[in-house]
Amino acid sequence: MNIQIGRNKEVRRAYGIDEIALVPGRRTLDPQLADTRWHIGGIEREIPIIASAMDGVVDVKMAVLLSQLGALGVLNLEGIQTRYEDHNPILDQIASVGKDEFVTLMQKLYAEPVKPELIQKRIAEIKAQGGIAAVSLTPAGAAQYGRQVAEAGADLVFVQATVVSTAHLSPESIAPLDLSKFCQEMPIPVVLGNCVTYEVALNLMKAGAAAVLVGIGPGAACTSRGVLGIGVPQATAVADCAAARDDYYQETGRYVSIVADGGLVTGGDICKCIACGADGVMIGSPFARAKEAPGRGFHWGMATPSPVLPRGTRIRVGTTGTLEQILRGPAQLDDGTHNFLGALQTSMGTLGAKDLKEMQQVEVVIAPSLLTEGKVYQKAQQLGMGK
């Protein structure tokens, strides 16, 4: 709060993942000695990466595969998968519509109501194939379908909105979801998000969150910042919420994982988030590029189908390899989008971090990767725009 942008308006400088880099210390270690295990809601996973609850990223097959590969995928219970028995023709439509008709199509497709029986069916399908059934609902959906989700055998439920708070004001006619009561009543762990500040993260932990999602505005397919003006650069948001986790743990002895969510594309981005204090990350677009992803080479934001104020966009991300390649390698691309586990282990090894707790303590520098004149030439040449 030390910068004055104008009289009586004091603000703070927040930093994004693109503005920082990690600094090797005195020790290095073999990547194979780097222990990447973590816990979320009592479930141990080898890889601290969660696939986002997005239509183009996670379906039943992806959820099962991600579980088998040591990670986690979250199925969106208010998306295409629970509005349509057969999602294939729907996803074909989304992938083939023109850019200008995309928003209208999404608004139309989401006019179809969510089917409670499909919620139960999808959870059962994941469990039947041995996957971890992590699912997501909006606060409104949680109030409506929470019990069914638990009864259907889900392992973990994410209650997720652009921004959640423990103090939500609604019109008198609508009873808002009491997050604290919901966490208490659900027989399974509840992950809450998203938030970006120390105070709200702390409040969500006090409400009983099993983990807290951090990130507003930074996602590639998210246009919240443009539409609403809202957003906090991710390095600062993660560091602040991690401080809340540490203070809460100090006080209560309960450790609530912080999951950085949004805008992460490369292995380097993942490493940097953990170095800022995250326990794990949630990513969407990198998994949308998997051969097995439901998106057919496209990725789109979950705020897109809003009937009145869509604020997500569709991006053609292409298909670059199998989910295994993306997650565990071997990599066939050299740009940091293949072999996330290998990248994390190599980064930890290079930085001398034996486990994620040590990785959270490595030195960070402000090192903006801003465009300079020289780089424009370089990029222009690489993009074939050359002189």
Added chain:
Amino acid sequence: MNIQIGRNKEVRRAYGIDEIALVPGRRTLDPQLADTRWHIGGIEREIPIIASAMDGVVDVKMAVLLSQLGALGVLNLEGIQTRYEDHNPILDQIASVGKDEFVTLMQKLYAEPVKPELIQKRIAEIKAQGGIAAVSLTPAGAAQYGRQVAEAGADLVFVQATVVSTAHLSPESIAPLDLSKFCQEMPIPVVLGNCVTYEVALNLMKAGAAAVLVGIGPGAACTSRGVLGIGVPQATAVADCAAARDDYYQETGRYVSIVADGGLVTGGDICKCIACGADGVMIGSPFARAKEAPGRGFHWGMATPSPVLPRGTRIRVGTTGTLEQILRGPAQLDDGTHNFLGALQTSMGTLGAKDLKEMQQVEVVIAPSLLTEGKVYQKAQQLGMGK
């Protein structure tokens, strides 16, 4: 005043709207609970958005429609509308001329004098259709046509120039407009602008301004910064002038609305200006994209027709929807240029602001949306320049 750019030259860092973002607090609320009402010159409006007094943005039809939709449009009384009885063939010409001939054409079209009878006719047309007749004049035009405008029944008059001040020096042969005297003598409220500093904003309030326009240099179709070197980034200008409003109110009990004018394109921009302290905003190019706009998909600056020093440019903005879609939704675009009211209400809800006074107090962070290397790839792909 704490940065030394050179010996004996102390300066201050000013911040633009692109450099800031808004931070959610502890509370959220339902967007429908967000009250966006405001007052300008004693007139209450539901939506704190004014359409700029520009040829391509506001004609009689737009002014009426904006009034009906809860906003406000200002008709330029020294533009095409009052120089030509039938503006249609003129606007066709402007839209069809080549880029290289544009400035010359504008200079020629504006050589035609303003017709006093058309001033009165346009005001009468707006009133006849039930619209609020908000009109604009330059200081010179105000001296000449002020009385006629009041007699014709205008509700609100904007006296607007790139920069106004209460202390203007003229050659002896020309008597400058005394703003203070003008405000006193006009039987209708007078809005004054533009200015960018605390001192000038305060002087304009003391002179009797009903509202003050803030912004020099930031508009998309304005090239003042390139031509004259003049401009203050909008976040700082708004915060400074809002401080003048608060101090003036403290002292006098009269509340003079601050209107941020120039360079605002998305709902997010509007939200950020209010968070910096603005009561309302004035926008041009976003409305030039309406089906009903006179500009035929083009937008141009009002300094363009200057016979000796044109400093505005013409931009093809395209036509993206109806005025209602742009102002009140539902949105068919996901980039923040449709449904401004919905965006403002959703932003206020997300930030927990019940009314605009609370919105002026939300937390702001410096969070530059600068181009990074990674983003250039992304953008290049979106623009179809991909590798």
Added chain:
Amino acid sequence: MNIQIGRNKEVRRAYGIDEIALVPGRRTLDPQLADTRWHIGGIEREIPIIASAMDGVVDVKMAVLLSQLGALGVLNLEGIQTRYEDHNPILDQIASVGKDEFVTLMQKLYAEPVKPELIQKRIAEIKAQGGIAAVSLTPAGAAQYGRQVAEAGADLVFVQATVVSTAHLSPESIAPLDLSKFCQEMPIPVVLGNCVTYEVALNLMKAGAAAVLVGIGPGAACTSRGVLGIGVPQATAVADCAAARDDYYQETGRYVSIVADGGLVTGGDICKCIACGADGVMIGSPFARAKEAPGRGFHWGMATPSPVLPRGTRIRVGTTGTLEQILRGPAQLDDGTHNFLGALQTSMGTLGAKDLKEMQQVEVVIAPSLLTEGKVYQKAQQLGMGK
């Protein structure tokens, strides 16, 4: 000297013209009341703008025309004009050669020696047509041709190199030019440059400079920064050297004009340099765009012909209007490259500065015109790269 880029390496932040903007104060005045007169070497000029001593910018005709229009042009006495009797076929060659052969051609063309008789002839031609004969030499050229230049009737001589200093070490075989002795012995005023620091500017004044040129590295056709790593952003360089001028004037009563040289393209750039403390500016590429310019729509740096280390480049600037339009208007372009006098007067009027001394005192803010995501879309559309 307050930023540590590393242990034991303290540096200072320097600012460029692109990073600042000018802030209107409490007063405005009519542009026609703005007095732009200045003096250089005892010569009064209406417009504080000098055309650079570059092959593509100033020949005899341009020097005469610039004099008539109230400005000044400097003829390079070691360029094409004094190596070739008829420069026309030479300039045709330069304009028509391919980009890859340009440097080699320039090296070849400059292998032709300077002809003393052409030095005298060019000066005589300017004088004969009533122009002010301002000419330029390198330090080595000054030692060799200085006397001839004075005898030929030149009014003003510029001794100019990328960097000059009063303490130059040479191999024993070569006697360096003693700037102080040269200034004393020449019967006409001597302008010295370029420099960028307070200390060197002060030393040049003490050596007898009639004016000091400020600027290293910022020119569009100069690649010194890339080749040598050398350069100081212009706002800081100008402010520092202006402080030297003020201190020197305080001490001696002699006022030595500071001329900002390099990298200025628009009227706004010129206004900003004066606001940083410059008395006048020297510009090249904006005049290379004149119909009368010798460059045939091209502009190139004077360090280009170096046989071993060329560090200038050729830029196609196009031809946009007459010299009069560029200098005094009326403008047909809206981007700040036409009507520099009008731009300066309008800027002074808007800022309330009655003369250049007041313009040197106007408020400056740091207001980077950096590229943001939003602007890239805009630019891309304007450049026709749009989606």
Added chain:
Amino acid sequence: MNIQIGRNKEVRRAYGIDEIALVPGRRTLDPQLADTRWHIGGIEREIPIIASAMDGVVDVKMAVLLSQLGALGVLNLEGIQTRYEDHNPILDQIASVGKDEFVTLMQKLYAEPVKPELIQKRIAEIKAQGGIAAVSLTPAGAAQYGRQVAEAGADLVFVQATVVSTAHLSPESIAPLDLSKFCQEMPIPVVLGNCVTYEVALNLMKAGAAAVLVGIGPGAACTSRGVLGIGVPQATAVADCAAARDDYYQETGRYVSIVADGGLVTGGDICKCIACGADGVMIGSPFARAKEAPGRGFHWGMATPSPVLPRGTRIRVGTTGTLEQILRGPAQLDDGTHNFLGALQTSMGTLGAKDLKEMQQVEVVIAPSLLTEGKVYQKAQQLGMGK
């Protein structure tokens, strides 16, 4: 450590070469008086530039030629040259494969094992032609082939990895290379790197390094920052490690040269690194552009062939001249990529530095060459994307 990016996360701002520029002082000198000699591992060289140990940059012929021209080239002993008897068809393949198959091809080519007899043969070839045999090994390679290299008559060995440290943890089955013991046992000087911090540089000196390589992440063909999130901007890294050198020299009397390695493209980059404290520089891509370079106009990173986590990329750099032109001129290009010796001498002359120790003390300013709106137009025009 004075910037808080979030609660409990203090960081430091690091600066890159693109963000700084050099400032002329009170004295200048003739470039021919600038003494550029330096020492590395007891070997004196006229030019403080080393060609990187990369497949596309140094083969036997290049190593010999670089020695003759006053510089130094390092042969990678675990690359193409020692895996294949005849590298020509291999390099043809690398140059002709499509972008998408490049990584896979490199992984395949590097599956071929290193041949100890080729290690000895290459060293012998360099020595036979009178070149300085400077060679490089990874830490693992050093453990395996160190003795052979010394016996084959190498003059200098570089033990180089992305990041080295004196405290490396390995799985119990693998004995890590003890750098200190290795330096002691080798009969020839050992250069160690890369590192980026004061502490590690000091540790490497204490371990016996003859010189220390500084730089992680900045290379054009290196994608470590994207893949691993690791990197320290070069100006800060060099200044910090140079401070370690000075402190170590103060304490022990042994002077260990600091070599800036990675991301340097122009003469200006080289000058700036030395001004930050480097004794010499190591460059790759600028030499890959030589007619004699093995890369056939391509350049690629040495981390590319990793079977599981490739993090280098291939760049088409083109062929712009002979090695002599690039190193000693005369230059035919004006962009700082020809005549590095001339550029260094001219920069030193302009800055008044008689030798490299003085060059390390010249004034540096923060002067970001960031992209501004104006420059985008310029660049776009130069790139032929113009309006």
